[in-house]
Amino acid sequence: MTAVLEEMRRGALLELEKAETLAAVECWRLSYLGKKGAVAQALARIPGLPPADRRSFGAAVNDIKRALEAALEERRKTLQEVEVARSVESGRIDVTLPGRRPLMGGLHPVTKMVREICAAFASMGFQVVEGPEVEWDYYNFEALNIPKDHPARDMWDTFWMDYKNEQGDRPMLLRTHTSPMQIRVMEKTRPPVRVVVPGRCYRYEATDATHESMLYQIEGLAVDEGITLADLKGTLYEFAKKLFGKERRVRFRCDYFPFVEPGAEMAIDCFACQGKGCRLCSDTGWIEILGAGMVHPDVLRRVGYDPDVFTGFAFGLGAERVTMLRYDIEDIRHFYANDLRFLRQF
Numbered sequence: 001m002t003a004v005l006e007e008m009r010r011g012a013l014l015e016l017e018k019a020e021t022l023a024a025v026e027c028w029r030l031s032y033l034g035k036k037g038a039v040a041q042a043l044a045r046i047p048g049l050p051p052a053d054r055r056s057f058g059a060a061v062n063d064i065k066r067a068l069e070a071a072l073e074e075r076r077k078t079l080q081e082v083e084v085a086r087s088v089e090s091g092r093i094d095v096t097l098p099g100r101r102p103l104m105g106g107l108h109p110v111t112k113m114v115r116e117i118c119a120a121f122a123s124m125g126f127q128v129v130e131g132p133e134v135e136w137d138y139y140n141f142e143a144l145n146i147p148k149d150h151p152a153r154d155m156w157d158t159f160w161m162d163y164k165n166e167q168g169d170r171p172m173l174l175r176t177h178t179s180p181m182q183i184r185v186m187e188k189t190r191p192p193v194r195v196v197v198p199g200r201c202y203r204y205e206a207t208d209a210t211h212e213s214m215l216y217q218i219e220g221l222a223v224d225e226g227i228t229l230a231d232l233k234g235t236l237y238e239f240a241k242k243l244f245g246k247e248r249r250v251r252f253r254c255d256y257f258p259f260v261e262p263g264a265e266m267a268i269d270c271f272a273c274q275g276k277g278c279r280l281c282s283d284t285g286w287i288e289i290l291g292a293g294m295v296h297p298d299v300l301r302r303v304g305y306d307p308d309v310f311t312g313f314a315f316g317l318g319a320e321r322v323t324m325l326r327y328d329i330e331d332i333r334h335f336y337a338n339d340l341r342f343l344r345q346f
Ligand code: FA5
Pocket: 176, 177, 178, 179, 203, 205, 210, 211, 212, 213, 214, 215, 217, 257, 260, 263, 288, 289, 290, 291, 292, 293, 314, 315, 316, 317, 318, 319, 320, 321, 332
């Protein structure tokens, strides 16, 4: 029996020596080490042997298997080296060819714009802070003068989660704006406050050329003694000038937000129609970029600031809209379609 095995090993190794290509080596592997190869067949014979022979026969076959596997590895390596050398000699591999340049990633245009906007406000003395995207109902609405059942909630429909703990149900949501950070910042600091807060917000929104259900906002908040509406306008005009240059027209007019009084919105003239009116600007000639206003006295009181001593302004601007105006992008949905042809332009 061992003589038969010995013969198999000798024959196999001889055959392997004769295999001159990797393809031939693969044929050899299949006929000796494959599922139906000689080694597998030898192992399959074990149950039919007398019990006393089984152990030694099995050990001998496994020995051969290991030896063949080692020889196979060795032969493959040798042949691979030979094949590379042959290819170089015959000129099939040109080792002087320059390498392939790896694909370089880049920052998303909205990320770039968020950084630029933050830098513009930082140069005016604002500090950059960030906050949670999953927010309590209290910060997103209640503390901003939007109690339950207030009709203003309809302006910001969103995605809700139920969080239950020992205190009962506490409604949680994906924040609809960055304004909750006004409260979080004021709760933790005393005036003077001057911060900008970039971050993602979410809305249950029917998307169109200027509306997405995920958007970046940048909140601004300044609170101190003697801050007036003139400070708000001055800061925002300065910002618009820094970003869009002096020529661009800016419109500032009344708007309503429950957490400011008075409230305002700022718009930039539409690049697509130069203010004449088109589909992009809903025929108004203007694209709204932010909501703003003087912080409501009730909001100040809620965080323990005395509204007779301190006043402040706040604003929340849409980063995608600003990016669209800056680069003449006619549809907000391009930003998140993941189309490299679009993204590579920035
Ligand atoms: C707000 O979100 C208020 N929190 C802004 C604010 C802050 C007012 C502080 C007063 C004081 P509004 O929903 O209008 O407001 O959104 C602000 C800006 O976000 C808009 O001017 C617009 O530029 C952008 N925006 C709003 N909704 C979308 C949307 N679905 N897709 C893209 N951008 C949007």
